[in-house]
Amino acid sequence: MTDVTSAKNARRPHHWRRDVIELAALFTAVAVADAIANLIGHQPDGPYLLIAAAVALVATAAFHTWWARRHSHAPPPDADGPGEAAEPAGGPEEAVETVLWRMRTTVRDTPGALAALCTVLAGHRIDILTLQTHPLAQGTVDEFLLRVPESLPAQHLGREISAAGGTSTWIERADAHDLVDTPTRVLGLATRTALDAAELPLALRQLLGRCTIHSLPALTVSGRPTGASAPVEGVLEDTVMKLRDPSGGVITVERPYLPFTPTEFARARALVELDARLGPRVPRSEDVLTLPEGNEITVRRADGEDLAAARAMHDRCSERTLGLRYHGPVRDADRYLDHLLNPRFGRTLTVQTASGRLVALGHLLWDGDETEVALLVEDDWQRRGIGSELLGRLVAMAAEAGCESVYAVTQAHNTGMVAAMRAxxxxLDYQIEEGTLVITARLTASPVQPHAAPEREQPRLLG
Incomplete structure (x- = not known):
């Protein structure tokens, strides 16, 4: 038997006793009132005294009611109950347009420092969606994702945050992708890096925000040491971090507008260590296409294992074709292939015939903040739509990676490349420098739909 059941069956109170006591009190009050009325009523001013007493009682009751309501410690009335609920101090809620901001500021590591910032944000009706803390040797970097009224200027909020104790405050617009919580985003970047070695620079950029990433090899194209190196544990220098590249070079990440924190450095180093442990890798998906004349070709990702086939294709290409692609001495063309087929510096697509011969290469190269596209199609396979197909796929990859634009370096008389870019x-922006034509395509104006690349599909017509 539970305590509730025991209490329920316990001795019940006798309600009739309370009724008898109340009835006795009522009779006593009537007797007292009758005695007072007889005593005062027979006096000359008796009626006036009775009226005055009644007024005094009513005034006393009213005063007691007012005093009880003003100083009552009872909870406020329920908003769902009768009457109107109390409105918030800021007035009734109004629908206002909001935008997403990312804000980072450094505060002293003392009790109440973060509360002061939150008070400022609450005063402007700003909603804190996420908060990350980056401990420093002195102080803490707090990174917020905020939903802010559109009418609030960032400069005004920055001044108030500074007045509340924040230093090195940085504010920029965010988007819906930033709503993903940090652990989920880091795990997603690690998964992408594990599947494709070419994703490491992109993963670092998405992890660290707006920054510039350079991958410097240990050796030049001619085989001479570049002198680029970094210790295994990496180097963090304010706005620059250097990480050991698994191939022996160095990955340099620069962010001039905002120093890196030790937390960010540790995350970046963990991604690079993951890439080093997994070794060279590219997705092995492929897509089978059919040329207008009926020949089947296969488009797939390429890596260092295709080096010998790429060199054989160079041998079959004319000097004119190689010169349009590499813009230098034709005899040095083979030297570039080690760099171009390295997933660290970008992505490469290859086209193979049904017999397995490589007849075209398409490169998407990470060049700091910019992205370059380049094509090479063997002479006998030109003007069949292969170059346009490769270029469309490369630009779709760039758009998927978040690149704002891509550029191609060619010659003005290379009508095939110019036509492919126009298609x-x-x-497009055109710029001519010393006889070299640079064509830049802005991807943010009209996102390119990525080409599907299933593991193996039925041939489709390429025309």
Whole structure:
């Protein structure tokens, strides 16, 4: 038997006793009132005294009611109950347009420092969606994702945050992708890096925000040491971090506007260590296409294992074709292949015939903040739509990776490359430098739909 049941069956109170006591009190009050009325009523001013007493009682009751309501410690009335609920101090809620901001500021590591910032944000009706803390030797870097009224200027909020104790405050617009919590985002970047070695620079950029990443090899194209190196544990220098590249070079990450924190450095180093442990790797998906004349070709990702086949294709290409692609001495063309087929510096697509012969290469190269596209199609396979197909796939990869633009370096008389860039239906910028034509396509104006690349599919027509 539970305590509730025991209490329920316990001795019940006798309600009739309370009724008898109340009835006795009522009779006593009537007797007292009758005695007072007889005593005062027979006096000359008796009626006036009775009226005055009644007024005094009513005034006393009213005063007691007012005093009890003003100083009552009872909880406020329920908003769902009768009457109107109390409105918040800021007035009734109004629908206002909001935007997403990312804000980072450094505060003293003392009790109440973060509370002061939150008070400022609450005063402007700003909603804190996420908060990350980056401990420093002195102080703490707090990174917020905020939903802010659109009418609030960032400069005004920055001044108030500084007045509340924040230093080195940095504010920029965010988007819906930033709503993903940090552990989920880091795990997603690690998964992408594990599947494709070419994803490491992109993963670092998404992890660290707006930054510039350079991958410097240990050897030049001619085989001479570049002198680029970094210790195994890496180096963190304010706005620059250097990480050991698994191939022996160094990955340099620069962010001039905001120093890196030890937490960010540790995350970046963990991604690089993951890449080093997994070794060279590229997705092995492929796509089978059919040329107008009926020949089947296969488009797939390429890596260092295709070096011998790529060199054989160079041998079959004319000097004119190689010169349009590499813009230098034709005899040095083979030297570039080690760099181009290395997933660390970008992505490469290859086209193979049904017999397995490599007849075209398409490169998407990470060049700091910019992205370059380049094509090479063997002479006998030109003007069949292969170059346009490769270029469309490369630009779709760049758009998927978040690149704002891609550029191609060619010659003005390379009509095939110029036509392929125009066929993208994207805004193009042309710039000529010393006889070299640079065509830049802006991807943010009209996102390119990525080409599907299933593991193996039925051939489709390429025309």
């Amino acid at each position: 993208l239906s994207l805004p």
